[in-house]
Amino acid sequence: MTHTLTLTAIAPVTHDTWHLTFDHPAGFQFEPGQATHWALDKDGWRDKDRPFTMTSKPEADVVEFVIKSYPDHDGVTEQIPHMAPGDKILAEDPAGAITDHGPGVFLAAGAGITPFIAILDKHAREGVIGDRLIFANKTDHDIILRDKWDTMDGVTPTYVISGQADTDYIYGKIDKAMLQDLLNDLNQTFYICGPGGFVDAMRDALTDLSVSKSQMVIENGW
Structure with missing residues (x-):
């Protein structure tokens, strides 16, 4: 319709x-x-x-x-x-595979943050704690809704910047080693959204870290 x-x-x-x-x-x-x-x-x-x-x-x-x-x-x-x-x-009519599966780690790149806005807002209203946002962008200037994430109850944001060496945040690209360094617990839900190459890289890195397919919420499937 x-x-x-x-x-x-x-x-x-x-x-x-x-x-x-x-x-x-x-x-x-x-x-x-x-x-x-x-x-x-x-x-x-x-x-x-x-x-x-x-x-x-x-x-x-x-x-x-x-x-x-x-x-x-x-x-x-x-x-x-x-x-x-x-x-x-x-x-x-709306559709899509990314829906709320409870608290977890949200891996986003650029405009890939958009499916997570409503989910994290819902978690904040419900008092959910323990969400982790790992958000990749080219420059500090590109971070969408940075003030929102910095002040949102229940979510810990980490910004990763790939195209600005003098960034105020982590410089580089999210990969297996970075995920190992940032995360103490891999037994949780991982939401992934961004360009195709980013989604593939995150899925492969998590798989290498023994995160199961059932733990991943991905828009473009497998």
Whole structure:
């Protein structure tokens, strides 16, 4: 089923990431972590849908997204900064493999943080403690919602920066050795989201550390 959502507000999150708020049409139901394919409801764009994750509470009166814009891509994300209240999108029924499986380690790269926003918000509301966020980005400036993670009850954030040698955080890339160093307990749930290469690397590193398939929550499957 296709749902029509109307944009009510848009605001920057980082230099290339935007927070979009839409009305919440009846029948548009989802779980924290799930996504929908949506397209701009205007000529030339209705057949150019892309997947985006809802970041708001499922029961809220609005539907929110945090979306990274890629100006060098001739596609939907390139259009995000130009959207304005009143613009409409056409969204399919939500779906997705990343849903809440309880506390755990959240491994994200770049815009791969978006499925975890609603899940970690849910954990904070429920008083869940012990979540660990390990978040990879190119530069300090790229970290999406850094202030939120730094102040969220129940979650310990670690930022790993690969493209800025003078970073305030860990410089390098997340790998097996880094995971061994950062984590004392591997007997827990691991959520993984990011570009395909990142997902594959995290899955392989965890497998090498004897983390079982059943402990991993991954959007693109196996």
